[in-house]
Amino acid sequence: MTIEVILPCLDEASALPWVLGRMPDGYRPIVVDNGSTDGSAEIAASLGACVVEEPRRGFGAACHAGLLAATADVVCLMDADASLDPRQLPRVTAPVLAGWSDLVLGRRRPRERGAWPPHARLGNAVLARDLRRRTGAAVHDLGPMRACRRDALTGLGLTDRRFGYPLEMVLRAAASGWRISEVDVDYLRRDGRSKVTGTVRGTLRAVADMRRVMAARDTPPDPA
Structure with a gap:
């Protein structure tokens, strides 16, 4: 059985050899190049x-393109x-393959100093708390490593094409009655500087995108 791994990518040339070199057997990487200028696609x-x-441009746009390409x-x-x-991907896919869960999120556990800047960790914790209140799902981390069935994910009809995509996925999955769970995964110091968590500004932009998604879900439909 082949499992496909969607990897949104923007200028990750130095990280890709390590990431792709550690892909487990049976896991096929789909690298979605989102306008890189460092040769990431060629590598x-x-x-x-x-x-x-x-x-x-946009995290959600890249994820959606990868999903459309997956089979x-x-x-x-x-x-990326x-x-x-990537060697910990089987931890995340196991509950889905066994039929115990519909969506599994990798709950990040920092293993190196500086892997998770305080501002980014705080923003994630606040959003996760709000998600627990809204959905009842035991979510503590909007982890970027996750697994689910492709057809089911496509059926959720996600519309966000920016940084709200991961949160919208959990919101819509919970609303659809999905079983959502978490497993621990290691969180390492990334290669290079993050476009999101590397700066307070980037984190605030991501949080704003996710808040926008939550607000849209709270807005009642126009009766007209």
């Missing part, structure tokens, strides 16, 4: 990955920056 292709081009029954999503170890 990914040379290492045997399926490369999809998505010129429209496997089970898909994973994870960052070497902050997560």
